[in-house]
Amino acid sequence: xxxxxxxxxxxxxxxxxxxxxxxxxxxxxxxxxxxxxxxxxxxxxxxxxxxxxxxxxxxxxxxxxxxxxxxxxxxxxxxxxxxxxxxxxxxxxxxxxxxxxxxxxxxxxxxxxxxxxxxxxxxxxxxxxxxxxxxxxxxxxxxxxxxxxxxxxxxxxxxxxxxxxxxxxxxxxxxxxxxxxxxxxxxxxxxxxxxxxxxxxxxxxxxxxxxxxxxxxxxxxxxxxxxxxxxxxxxxxxxxx
Ligand code: GLN
Numbered sequence: 200x201x202x203x204x205x206x207x208x209x210x211x212x213x214x215x216x217x218x219x220x221x222x223x224x225x226x227x228x229x230x231x232x233x234x235x236x237x238x239x240x241x242x243x244x245x246x247x248x249x250x251x252x253x254x255x256x257x258x259x260x261x262x263x264x265x266x267x268x269x270x271x272x273x274x275x276x277x278x279x280x281x282x283x284x285x286x287x288x289x290x291x292x293x294x295x296x297x298x299x300x301x302x303x304x305x306x307x308x309x310x311x312x313x314x315x316x317x318x319x320x321x322x323x324x325x326x327x328x329x330x331x332x333x334x335x336x337x338x339x340x341x342x343x344x345x346x347x348x349x350x351x352x353x354x355x356x357x358x359x360x361x362x363x364x365x366x367x368x369x370x371x372x373x374x375x376x377x378x379x380x381x382x383x384x385x386x387x388x389x390x391x392x393x394x395x396x397x398x399x400x401x402x403x404x405x406x407x408x409x410x411x412x413x414x415x416x417x418x419x420x421x422x423x424x425x426x427x428x429x430x431x432x433x434x435x436x437x438x439x440x
Contacts, residue, residue, distance in 0.1 A: 346438075
């Protein structure tokens with residue numbers, strides 16, 4: 200059984216990030232694994248033991264501002280407890296920005312939930328926008344993710360904090376240091392990325408790794424991923440790798 204909790208599914212959901220949840224559901228169902236999806240909005244308490252994977256999608260600054268304080272207060276302890284027992288917390292873009300210490304915007308600093316050592320700020324300069332490809336290590340060996348990014352905030356990892364991967368093409372965390380996303384927390388299960396799109400239909404090995412990690416298993420039975428592989432190849436081609 201895979202138990203997924205989507206945080207702020209109505210507010211933190213742009214660029215079809217909700218499609219990532221469909222990938223979790225379909226790939227579990229195709230394998231005969233039970234699937235449960237819950238949602239939690241502003242003001243809702245969450246049970247740290249009730250979910251294997253907590254998902255936070257992307258959001259525009261104004262939507263993030265609505266969620267940030269709730270995430271950092273109402274949900275903070277439960278999310279730390281979930282990460283401490285090895286649950287996966289997977290956050291995309293605006294969600295990634297809220298995983299760390301905070302997000303410095305013009306005239307306002309949004310609090311983060313403090314699951315990983317990173318900070319995000321607006322800086323002069325263009326939005327970091329376009330196709331992106333990164334390299335990372337998965338249990339099966341070196342892998343590559345391809346997708347799309349669009350963010351104004353720049354994220355900087357604290358020293359000793361690991362990125363999810365290294366930028367091959369595109370901008371990643373800040374357009375300068377070659378890092379993309381984050382992988383941290385007590386068990387390395389707090390994972391964030393700037394890649395939207397939705398990301399997971401185009402990168403199924405990564406989706407499966409998230410699910411296997413959430414379920415505490417080494418690997419999942421293979422599926423016929425011919426269409427998904429074609430989508431991945433197209434995203435990689437768009438990124439120029
Ligand atoms: N609001 C954030 C930014 O612009 C993230 C946007 C997003 O999730 N695409 O930096």
